[in-house]
Amino acid sequence: MGRWEPGATQRLVVAAVDLFTEQGYDATTVAQIAERAGVTRSTFFRHFADKRELLVAGQETLSRLLADGIAEAPDGASPLEAVAVGLDRASSEMGPVNRDLGPRLSAAVAASTELQERDALKSVGMAAAMTAALVARGIPDPTAHLAAELGVLAFKRGYAAWSTGERDGTGLAPHALAALAELRAATASLG
Structure with missing residues (x-):
């Protein structure tokens, strides 16, 4: 080649x-x-x-897609509804190569402290992009930051489920949105 x-x-x-x-x-x-x-x-x-x-190939694109989706959410959308639009937008760009790399990439990260540190920085970058997009919608900073962190966690959990799950033809979006729904429900139990 x-x-x-x-x-x-x-x-x-x-x-x-x-x-x-x-x-x-x-x-x-x-x-x-x-x-x-x-x-x-x-x-x-x-x-x-x-x-x-x-490890972070495509991070800028992913962060931009998340932020663009949040910006395009309907007026009046709650912070988590806007995050869901961002997750849907970013997830739509993930294809078979991303899915196939998931388990191997997770194993490589788990085995290397250096990669774990770089992966953490990737999460920080995603959260910062989503926080900025939410703040631009008029969401107060603490709320925007919390919603963005839940978005990052939902993306990671959804990606893990999608990349290791049954090959049923569904894309990443349903998995990421289901993870966000689970996290949203879990926050109600925090008191």
């Missing part, structure tokens, strides 16, 4: 996750990832600053 063929970013992510799963994050080199993806090291560095950044 030529280094200039489209899809280099996706090939690099898939190659990295495969190698992280096979031999561990620490033992995997950029050269190995590039070779597995069929690109050069310089092509790798045109796409990513280092191998940690592979």
Whole structure:
């Protein structure tokens, strides 16, 4: 596969996750990832600053989609209703590759403190984007922040259920929205 063929970013992510799963994050080199993806090291560095950044490929797009969905929610939508629109919007962009990577990516993150730290920063970025979109709708900051954090948790729980669940043709959105509904119900028991 030529280094200039489209899809280099996706090939690099898939190659990295495969190698992280096979031999561990620490033992995997950029050269190995590039070779597995069929690109050069310089092509790798045109796409990513280092191998940690592979974990957050698409984070900016995901955060933007979440925020755009919140901004497009109907007037009068509650904060969690707006978050649900954001989750639906972002989830609609997730396809089979995202689903297939889920379990392997989770295993790689669980096995590496460095990746756990980067994953936590990804969650912070998603929450910040949703909080800003909710505040722009006139939601007070504490409420916006709480709704955004519930949105991040719902996305993660929904993604985990979707990526490890039965291949029944449903997309991520029903799983993320079901997780948000469960979290919403759970908040009622907090007192």
